[in-house]
Amino acid sequence: MSEKLLFTPGPLSTSPAVKQAMQRDLGSRDAEFIAAVREIRCGLVSLAGPGGEDYEAVLIQGSGTFAIESVIGSAVPRGGRLLVAVNGAYGRRMVQIAERLGIATEELLFAEDEPVDARRVDEALHSGVPFTHAAVVHCETTTGILNPIEPIGEAVHRAGAVFLVDAMSSFGGIPLDVAGCRIDFLVSSANKCIQGVPGFGFVLARRTSLQECEGLARSVSLDLFAQWRGLETDGQFRFTPPTHAILAFRRALQELQEEGGVAGRCARYSANHAALMDEMAAMGFVPYLRREHQSPIITTFRYPANPRFHFDEFYAALSRRGFVIYPGKLTRENCFRIGTIGDIFPADIGRLTAAIREVLAEAGVELRP
Amino acid sequence: MSEKLLFTPGPLSTSPAVKQAMQRDLGSRDAEFIAAVREIRCGLVSLAGPGGEDYEAVLIQGSGTFAIESVIGSAVPRGGRLLVAVNGAYGRRMVQIAERLGIATEELLFAEDEPVDARRVDEALHSGVPFTHAAVVHCETTTGILNPIEPIGEAVHRAGAVFLVDAMSSFGGIPLDVAGCRIDFLVSSANKCIQGVPGFGFVLARRTSLQECEGLARSVSLDLFAQWRGLETDGQFRFTPPTHAILAFRRALQELQEEGGVAGRCARYSANHAALMDEMAAMGFVPYLRREHQSPIITTFRYPANPRFHFDEFYAALSRRGFVIYPGKLTRENCFRIGTIGDIFPADIGRLTAAIREVLAEAGVELRP
Secondary structure (H helix, E strand, O other), rough: OOEEEOOOOOOOEEEEEEEHHHOOOOOOOOOHHHHHHHHHHHHHHHHHOOOHHHHHEEEEEEHHHHHHHHHHHHOOOOOOOEEEEEEOOOHHHHHHHHHHHOOOOEEEEEOOOOOOOOOHHHHHOOOOOOOOOEEOOEOOOOOOOEEOOHHHHHHHHHOEEEEEEEEEOOOOOOOOOOOOOOOOOOEEEEOOOOOOOOOOEEEEEEEEEHHHOOOOOOOOOOOOOHHHHHHHHHOOOOOOOOHHHHHHHHHHHHHHHHOOOOHHHHHHHHHHHHHHHHHHHHHHEEOOOHHEEEEOOOEEEEEEOOOOOOHHHHHHHHHHHHOOOOEEOOOOOOOEEEEOOOOOOOOHHHHHHHHHHHOOOOOOOOOOO | OOOOOOOOOOOOOOOOOHHOOOOOOOOOOEEEEEHHHHHHHHHHEEEEEEOHHHEEEEEOOOOHHHHHHHHHHHOOOOOOEEEEEEEHHHHHHHHHHHHHOEEEEEOOOOOOOOOOOOOOOOHHHHOOOOOEEEEEEEOOOOEEEOOOOOHHHHHHOOOOEEEEEEOOOOOOOOOOOOOOOOOOEEEEEOOOOOOOOEEEEEEEEHHHHOOOOOOOOOOOOOHHHHHHHHHHHOOOOOOOOOHHHHHHHHHHHHHHOOOOOHHHHHHHHHHHHHHHHHHHHOOOOOEEOHHHHEEOOOOEEEEOOOOOOHHHHHHHHHHHHEEEEEOOOOOOOOEEEEOOOOOOHHHHHHHHHHHHHHHHHHHHHOOOO
C-alpha cells in the first residue's frame, strides 16, 4: 500500500525507521523501556537550550491538549488568576480548559492575522487584580503565525507571574531559548516537529516551578507533579504508557540529532516553506498572513476567488494523488492550510504543487499569478 | 532483535500483523482514518452482547485510567454520590479519582482475596443517603480475582443508581453481557484482551445514560460526552488521536473475530491459565487466590518460602531468557504475577515454566510440590 504524504500539522509523515521502531512489544516496567524513557527525557531537556539544567521533562499520555490541561490544572493554584493572550483556536482552547477547571481566567484577544503584542500583555498584567500565571501559544497552528515569546516572557517575568507556553507545533522545529524566554512550563507533543507518532505530549518545566505544583492538580490522570514524581522515583509511568509511541519517539529524537538538531531541522522546514510560497505564489494563491509573521511550520492560503474552486473536491483530488493537505480553522475567512513539517523535503513540495496545478487545471480553476 | 514474550496484564505481546498495521501514517482527518474509527466503534459495540444496540462506543486518548476518569468525571453530577466496591488497587484508584474531582465517595472495602459481595453492595446502597452511582472492577488486576458483575448490577439497578464497571483487563477475554448486567458505563483499553497496543481507552456507554452527561464533565480533555458528540458529528476525534494505535486496534479486532470472538479468545486464555496452574503447582508454587475466584487473565503466586528466592533476581533471569513476568501489587503479601493474555499460547506457557525451573535450579531454590 503506497503511503500518502501528509502536509498537515501532525500526525505527520514520519520516517520509515521511526515506524519500524514500533515493531516491538516492550513491557512498561522492563529495564529497556525505562532506559528509553530516561533517554527521551534527557534528550528533550537538551533541546531546551542554555540553562536546560534547570528544567525537567515530563511525558503525559494522550494528545497535546491533555498535556496543556495537565499544566494549567496542576500549576495554577486555587485563588490563582490566569491571563491568556489569544490570536487563534489554540489560545482559545487554553481559555476553555482553564474556565472548565474553575480557574479565574482573562482572555487578551488579538486579531488572528496579528502576532500577540508584548506591550499589551504587559499592560494587562499591570491592570487591576494581579495575575499569577500567563499563557500564550508560540506558533498558532490556526494560521501558522509566530508569537514573540521572548518579549512576552520578559513582561510576564517583570510582573512576577508564571509563564506557560504552548509550543505544540514549533518545539524542535524552531529554535527557542526556553530559559532565556523566561518560560516556566512549555508544552509540545510527540507527533509534531520531533517527528514521532501521536500518543503522548510532554512538558518542559522549570524545576522550581514544578516543585510548587505538589497537591494542586484537579485530576489524577493529568497530575503533572505526580507524573514527574513517578518518573523520578522508579523511572516508570504511573499509568500504562504508549510503549510503541515512546520507542518511535526515541528513534525520532536520534534522527533530529542526525539532522543537526533544531537548527538543522528548522533549515529544512524553512526550505520546504520557501519552496511552497514560491510555487503557490506562481499559481496565484494568496497567503493569509503577512510574510514577516509567518512560521515555516504551516501556511494558510485563502480560497481562490473562483466559483469553480470547491475545497472538498480539491482536497479529495489531491488525496487521490497521495497528498493530504489540511482544512482551515479560521473564524471568518475561507482558507486551507499546508503543513511543511514531518519527513518531507523540498522535492516533495515540488510534487505537491505539481499535483495542485493538475487538479486546478482539471477543475477548470484559473488563477491570476 | 528477538522479542521477549510478555506475561503481563498489558502492554502485552501483540501479533506481528497488529504491529505491522502501524507501518503507515494516516492523517487524522482523512477519510480512511475516519472509516477505521467507525469500524472500531461498531466492532466494540458488537462485543457488548445482546442489547448492544442501546450502547455507544467512545474512544479516549491516554491510558485506561484516563478513560476511567473521563467516565467518573463526566457521569457523576455535582451533588451526586458514588459508592465504590473495592478489593484491590484499581478499585482504590477509582476512589482516589472521584475524591480528587470533589465527588462525595464512599469506599466499600473487601479483602483482596475475596470477591465483592453483591449483598453487601445492596445493603450499602440502601443505608443512609442514597447513592446516585456505583462502581466496581470486573477483574481486579491486582490479584486476578473476578467480581460477580451480574448480581452487583442487579443490586445497583434496584437502587436506581448508575452502574460503572472497570472491565479493563477482562473485556474481550471473558464473556460479559453488558446490558444483562445492567451496566451503564464499561471501561477498557486498547492494550488488554483485544490485543492492541497502548494509546487509548474506550467506553461502552448506554446511550440514554451518556446523553445525561452533557455539560457535566470537570475536564475538557476527559469530557466523555463531548468526545462522543465529536465522533458522532464528523467522525473525528476532538484532539489528535493516536492514529497508529488505532490502526493496530482495527487489526486486533479482526483477529479477535478470526479467533471466534470473545468465546474463542476466552478458551485460549483458559488453556494458557490451566497450563500455568498445572506447571506452577508441579513446581510447588502456591497461588494467592482460591481457584473458584481466579480469572484466566492474570494469576498471583506467593513468593516461595525459601531464603534463596529473590524476586528481582528471578525476574531478571527470566527476562534474560526472553520472558517478562510482572511484580506483585498487594498491600501486605509478597507475591508476583503472571499474565496469560496477549498473543501467547499454551506452548509459550510451557517454555516459560521450563525457564522458571531452570532459573530456580540455578539459584538453588528448591520447592516442595
